[in-house]
Structures are given as C-alpha cells and as structure tokens.
Amino acid sequence: MRRFRFSLLLLSLFALHVFAQSKPTPSATKPAVQVTLGQSIVALNGPWKFHIGDNPAWADPDFDDSQWETVDLTPQAGSFDPYDGSSGYVPGWTAKGHPGYWGWAWYRIRVQTAARPGEKLALAGPSDVDDAYQVFANGKLLGSFGKFRGQGLRPVVYETEPMMFFLPQAGTSGGDSTEPTTQLLAFRVWMEPNTLTFVPDAGGIHFTPLLGEDSMVAARNQLAWFELVRAWASVAIVAALFFLLAVLACSLVLFDRSDPVYLWLAAVFLLTALYSAMLCLTAWTQLAESAWNLTLAVFLNPLTLGGWVMVWWVWFRLRSPAWMPKAIAGLTLLYMLSEALGENFFVTAISHPVSATFHLASLGIRLLFLLLLVLIVIRGIRQQGREGWLALPAVVLMGISQFQNELEILRVRVVWFPFGTQASLELIASVALAAAIFVLLLRRLLLSLRQQREMALDVKQAQEVQQVLIPAERPQVPGLTIESEYRPAREVGGDFFQIIPHATDGSVLIVVGDVTGKGLQAGMLVALIVGAIRTAADTSFDPLYVLQTLNKRLCGRGHAHATCLALRIAADGAVTLANAGHLPPYLNGKELAMEGALPLGMIEQAEFSLMRFQLAPGDTLMLMSDGIAEAQDEQGQLFGFERIHAMLRQPITAAEVATAAQNFGQQDDILALRVERVTS
C-alpha cells in the first residue's frame, strides 16, 4: 500500500506586509522577500483502489482492498468537462475496463494528514460524478450527494453540485496535534443506467476530490459554485430570450389570427424556453432531480422538433401532401416512444438490447425529421426564394444538433466554452433559428407595410372614383331645390344617389340606394350600379324600368344586393316613384305608405312597388338611407324611425338630418337627400 503524503502547497504572496512563520535561519537576518506557507489544498489524485459492486463492509478501514483494481484520477493535460467546460476531467470506469457497466462501485484511498494546531480538515467532493455518492472516513459516513433511500433502493440523483465534507479531527482529541494520522476515505458511487447513453466515458468520479484546510476548501467550494453558475448562464439567457420570443409570437397571433404560423412559433419558443429553464434549474439546484431533465427531454425534444417542422411547413404555406401534418404528428409520437424506451426509462422491464434497438429507432426518426426539414425548406426556396435561403442554414444546424449526444459519444466536439460559459451545438442552433425567424419576421413586416401602403393607395383611388360617381354638386333643375348630404362610414361608401335632369322635357330622375355591406367591395358595387343607372336613363326615365334594369344587372352576382328608390319628377310636379326595399320618402315630414318590395339582386322576377302623387309648390321630399335609422349609441340603442318622424315634423335640412344621426352613433353610410318644389 502506497501512502499518500499530505503536504502544504499553497503559497500566498504578500507584496508589502507579510509575516514569516518559519523559524529564523541565519540567512533570514538579511533583507529578503518574506512569504507565508499557510492554507493549502491538495488534489487526491490517487492511486485509488476501485471495485464495482456494493458491500457496506467496504467502508471499513480494516477491509483488505489489496486485490482491488488501482485507478489514478490524475487528469490528462487539457482535459475538460464536456458539459460545463471545467478543466481536469477524468474518464469514468466505462473507459477503464468496465464498458457498459452501471450501478454501484467503490473508491478507497488511505491518506496521511497533519493539520496545523487549531485548524480543521475538509474534503471537497468531486465536482462531477455519475451520478450520486456517499463519502466515508474511517468507516464513518461523512455525507452524501443525492438522496440515498436505504439498502436495495436506487438513490435519487441530481446534477452534480459542489459539496464540502468536514473530516473528523485528526490525531488527539484536543485537535492541536500536528502529528500525521492516517485516514481511510471511501466513496460509494451509484450510476444510473441511462447515463451510459448520453455521457461519454461515463462512470463514477470525473474530478479528483480535494483535501485541505476547511477555510480553503470552503473558498474552493464557493469558486466552484461561481463556475457552475457561469457555465449555465448562457442557457438561462437563452431561456429568457425564448420566453420573450414566445410572448412576441403570442402578441402576433392577436394581430393576425389568420396566419397559424405565429401560434406554432409561440409553441416552439415556449417549449425551448421551458427546456432551457429546466436545465438551469437542475444544474443549479436540487429542486429537480436529473430524471426530470430526462423525462422532459423525452417529451419536449420531440415536441419541439415536430413543432419546428410544422413552423416551416406553415411558414412556406405548403399544402401538399395534405397528410404531411398528420405524418409529422405521428413521427413526433414515435420519437417520444423510442426516446422513452431507448433512454432506458424502464430499467427493470426492458433489456439493454431492446432499449438499444429503440435508441437506434430514435436515431432513424431524427434522421427522417432532418430529411423532412431540408425537403420542406427546399420547397420553400422554390416557392419563395430568398426566405427559404435565409432559413436553410439555421434549419440544417438545428437538424444536426438533434444528434448532439451521439456526436459527443463519438468524441466530436459539440460544446464550447467562450468566457467560461456553455455554448453547445443545440444552444447555437436554437439561437440561429431565433435569429433567422427574427429576420424573416422583420422582412414579412416590411412587406406587409408595403402592401398596406399599396392598399391604402387603392382605397384612396377608389374614393376618388366614387367622388366622381357621386355628384358633389347638384345639377340645377328648374322648379326644384335639391340638397344632399353623404357621409360614408369608411373611406369608400355603399350608399349612392344620382340626379339626372332630362335634356328636353324639364323632368328629373332621382335615384337613391344602399348596397349591402361596406367598404371597398360595396364601393365597387356602387360603381357598377351608377353606371347601370346612367345607361338605363339614356333609354328611359321610367323609375320602374330603371329598377328592373338594375335588378337584371345585379341578379346572379353573388352578394350584390341593394335597396333602391327611383323617382321621376315631371316639370308640373307629377311624381312617379318605384321602390325596391328602400325606406320610402317622407313627404312634408310624413312617411309615404308604400307596399314592401324585395331589394335589387335577390330574384329576377322581383316586383317593385310603384306609386304616383303630385308635388305641389312648397312640398318637400326627404329621401334617406338606412344608415340614419340604424345609427346606434354606445348602449346599442337604435336611432330608429320614431326619432326620424320627430325630426322631420319641423323644417330641417339634409345636412341636419345627417348630423343628428352621425352624432347619435354612425354605424353605416349616411345619406340624406331633400327635394323641395319651388315655383319656377
């Protein structure tokens, strides 16, 4: 048995004020830089005695371990932890003669220590262990990492965190002895079976335990915590970034419910944020055991990958094959299943060859996903060109990152540590995807703004066309005073009127109407109707003929319906009035009693109501659209016919009628047209 000699190593250099504690020597009388050899810490590189299996007697200092294997935990120069980048990584037992082994194993070492008077010794637990351990000193349990639940039960394991254990006082009970004493330190280690699938060179202790004075070990422990926090800080930032992106995508859903891509984006961003947050939680705390990570990975990774495939499918607006979304859902479920079985979730129920088969299946499904992603993006490139090219690098990177564990096992470097923080291939791929999506969303926003500007221009032009069609200035008709007020609810209105004086007989044709609907579509219908009125008037001023002509034009045009009122006022005041479902005119404040009739465009054989009456000098006619009666206040109360009756009992202008309805609460286009017969 080789003895390990514990020695004082750490040198503290003081620039100006130092106290020498060494005994004076002749040379010390001469001026010299004074140093203090004091607090120290040493790595227990070994040699350690090692044995797989488990036996409580192996904690006993008198147990003869001479037949055990000897292992050296001295790290190779330049070695580092593949997960958090810490230097000094040591391969585990699977790389030292026990490939494929999982379960219990013991490490033992004898050390001779000598603490200075008044000082205590402590042990810093290994900063990376697969997966849980107990530590004994001379057969006495000092502590553990992981939750040990008794003989025969598997411990609950966590991601390794810095631990510190106080050694029993060496030497005499007074603790002032500097006499060296020998202690047997033993580590009882447990490794989960699924650790084999994602940790290269898995098995037991990966960092040498440190022994030293308690204050020094505590300082080293604190430093190890800082390093741990720094290593996972990038993942925490990514979690926060993706959470914000999820919020952004959700708000885009509110802006544009017609495009499902924002919903898919919100889902994948949220899943990525959740997974990253969980990684940090398990790395920094013992609130969540390692198995949670694995469980989450089994469900979240397939959902995220399937979600991304759907994002690009929807983003590029691909439609065929129609079964693709179902195929993606099916593949996602298969991926989950193969991960659950391949990661050895059911250790006691499934044999290793079976779980290895499922792991291979998982590999195949991920390859299929990668292929699908590339195919979708290639089709996107064919359809949309630039957008597809922008997405391609990020998508390919994400596809490759799905094989991060396999690449790690094959010793391909997939994790880097700039400034001591972790940057895995998975992390880089996620950020690259987020960046690509950000650029694409920005591009889409700019295109949308351009389209909106073009649409606004179209509406403006339609408004100008309508202004040409709807007369702003009334033509002069001998014997009549005509005033009109038209207030569209939107830029382009759906109400219309035409005043066409006859060229020779002194009569005038007045047509007032309201098409169903509002906005540009209604405005275009108005243009069609006004054209038809003008054409019909070239042939005849008969109001019934005009309505029948308009009806023929509108029938069979889908939603092209309109109520319409046409009247011809002869030079002597004789009025012929035809109505197609429009509000009858008010003669001297009283509504004319007319039989109801269908609006234009409903059926070809529609019969319109007709009446004749005489307009005497001083008589007034008020023609209105339904936008007046159906104006609504904030409580939803209608302006209604009663208010119209009340208003028209007194002399009132068309503008006053329109203003009253508008102030009440305009919902639709408002049109009021007043005709008064005057003596010519």
Next chain:
Amino acid sequence: MQEQGTQVKMAEVKGSSGNPITVLRFVGDITSTSEAVVLGTYEGLSPETSQRILLDFSKVEYLNSSGIALIIQLMYAASKKGQAIQTFGLTPHFQKVFTMVGITKYTKLHPDEAAACAAFD
C-alpha cells in the same frame, strides 16, 4: 359596436293540430358573416320533415342589410320548396324593416311564439 357571432339553435315543437314545427332560434347579430350559420342550418333541414318552419328572432341583437338579405334568401328558398314560414320575436324597428323589404310576402310577423305556431293551423 362589437359584433356578436350568430348562433342558430334548432328545436321541434308540436302545433295545436299535433303537426311538428321546426324552430330556428337565432341568437346574436345577423350580418354578412352569418351566411354559413343561417343558410347552412336551413339547408340542413329536410323539406319532407320540415314543412313548417318557425323563425325566432327574440334573441337577435342586430340585423344589418347583409343579414336581412340572408333572411330573404332563406325565405325565398323555403317558398320554392313549399315550406310554410312564420316569424316572431322581431322588435318594432325590424318589423318595419322586414315589411319594407318585402319579407312579408313570404311570412307573417307575429308578436310571440304561441301566435306564430297557431298561424300554421
């Protein structure tokens, strides 16, 4: 005003003579967006089993010109299939509007359900 979606609840009641009456109870606003609900529900009725149709507008908040056009289309289709339609539940405002647009050529407007059902006999 915030537009409310349209719902059509279908029910069957017996008239005083024991004949079945199909009731379409409209709820919410009837506008251009109600086409699938209004005409879709009507087209789902079998002309053989739904010879008498009662339209209930008592839960309708608002009808605009596009909504009225839909009701006219429904009425016209029913008249072509020989189905009888009675209507109730309209406010005085919309009774006037329905009369104005000639709907009363296809249906009578009643003050309540009992009067409307009785009109089938």
